[in-house]
Amino acid sequence: MEQDLGEIKVGFIGAGKMAHGIAQGILLSGKVCPGNVMVSAPSLNNLGKFKDCGVRTTHCNTEVVRVSRVLFLAVKPHIIPSVLQEVSAVITLQHIIVSVAAGVTVATLERLLPTGVMVLRLMPNLPCVVQEGALLFCRGSQARPGEAGLLRELLSSCGLVEEGRGVIDIHTGLSGSGVAYVYMLAEAMAEGAVKMGMPSALANRIAAQTVLGAGRLLRDSGQHPAQLRTDVCTPGGTTIFGLHALERGGLRAAAMGAVEAATERARELGGK
Numbered sequence: 001m002e003q004d005l006g007e008i009k010v011g012f013i014g015a016g017k018m019a020h021g022i023a024q025g026i027l028l029s030g031k032v033c034p035g036n037v038m039v040s041a042p043s044l045n046n047l048g049k050f051k052d053c054g055v056r057t058t059h060c061n062t063e064v065v066r067v068s069r070v071l072f073l074a075v076k077p078h079i080i081p082s083v084l085q086e087v088s089a090v091i092t093l094q095h096i097i098v099s100v101a102a103g104v105t106v107a108t109l110e111r112l113l114p115t116g117v118m119v120l121r122l123m124p125n126l127p128c129v130v131q132e133g134a135l136l137f138c139r140g141s142q143a144r145p146g147e148a149g150l151l152r153e154l155l156s157s158c159g160l161v162e163e164g165r166g167v168i169d170i171h172t173g174l175s176g177s178g179v180a181y182v183y184m185l186a187e188a189m190a191e192g193a194v195k196m197g198m199p200s201a202l203a204n205r206i207a208a209q210t211v212l213g214a215g216r217l218l219r220d221s222g223q224h225p226a227q228l229r230t231d232v233c234t235p236g237g238t239t240i241f242g243l244h245a246l247e248r249g250g251l252r253a254a255a256m257g258a259v260e261a262a263t264e265r266a267r268e269l270g271g272k
């Protein structure tokens with residue numbers, strides 16, 4: 001059910017790539033105006049791009065907490081404890097804390113925050129910035145379905161938003177990090193085209209469109225990837241020769257291993 005976000009105030013501690021991606025998505029939804037968003041970071045470096053979209057900026061983390069109802073923690077995982085130590089005194093039971101830090105568990109966040117504070121853990125990915133993210137969140141012990149609904153509403157223009165229990169580190173390995181695997185594949189395919197004589201800029205444009213088109217068809221058709229792959233293969237044609245080369249190179253095992261390794265790293269970051 002759609003919630004009225006009214007004059008809800010949204011804050012970000014950390015002004016990096018992920019804060020920017022989520023803030024862009026929230027602003028593009030039109031449900032929150034830029035003047036109701038505030039971002040903090042220690043240096044001016046990253047704040048400029050927020051100022052450019054009318055978002056309020058500060059160097060003071062406690063100021064962001066004071067003016068926000070929903071507070072995104074968008075600093076690197078190892079900074080979370082010191083940031084929470086710094087701002088805990090001004091966090092109230094009205095705040096909704098949303099951490100995007102890889103690996104950092106809800107239990108850790110609840111331990112570092114005052115008792116009873118509502119916490120959600122969110123794992124977004126970089127394509128939020130073009131409203132095509134894949135986001136998954138889970139709720140802490142104090143966050144109710146209402147807070148989950150509010151978060152969904154805020155993120156409604158960031159892309160696909162799912163709620164899941166016990167799978168957020170796996171989602172990190174699959175999708176938070178997975179975006180980079182796709183970029184590596186796109187880069188390697190373009191390099192193959194350059195090797196075969198295509199100009200680099202053209203190869204990169206075509207690789208990007210190939211990834212985009214394949215992804216959209218996969219999502220929008222609802223078909224299994226194996227079915228779509230089969231649809232591209234003419235018997236004795238070009239694709240099966242290309243796929244055979246990928247099989248010889250161990251693409252599937254490498255991709256499965258990448259999701260496994262990144263998931264394990266997320267668990268390790270969370271002390272699990």
Ligand SMILES: NC(=O)C1=CN([C@@H]2O[C@H](COP(=O)(O)OP(=O)(O)OC[C@H]3O[C@@H](n4cnc5c(N)ncnc54)[C@H](O)[C@@H]3O)[C@@H](O)[C@H]2O)C=CC1
Pocket residue numbers: 013014015016017018019040041042043046061074075076077079083100101102123124125126176177
């Ligand atoms: N980059 C990505 O694709 C994704 C990142 N994440 C998570 O998002 C979080 C942020 O990552 P990025 O945006 O990539 O990092 P980033 O390095 O681009 O941004 C970090 C920001 O934190 C600020 N910062 C550092 N110390 C601070 C402090 N004491 N108080 C306030 N701000 C401080 C920095 O100035 C910078 O603006 C990480 O925890 C990461 O695990 C999650 C999903 C995807």
Ligand SMILES: O=C(O)[C@@H]1CCC=N1
Pocket residue numbers: 102172176177
């Ligand atoms: O590499 C990382 O740790 C972060 C989390 C997922 C994507 N980037």
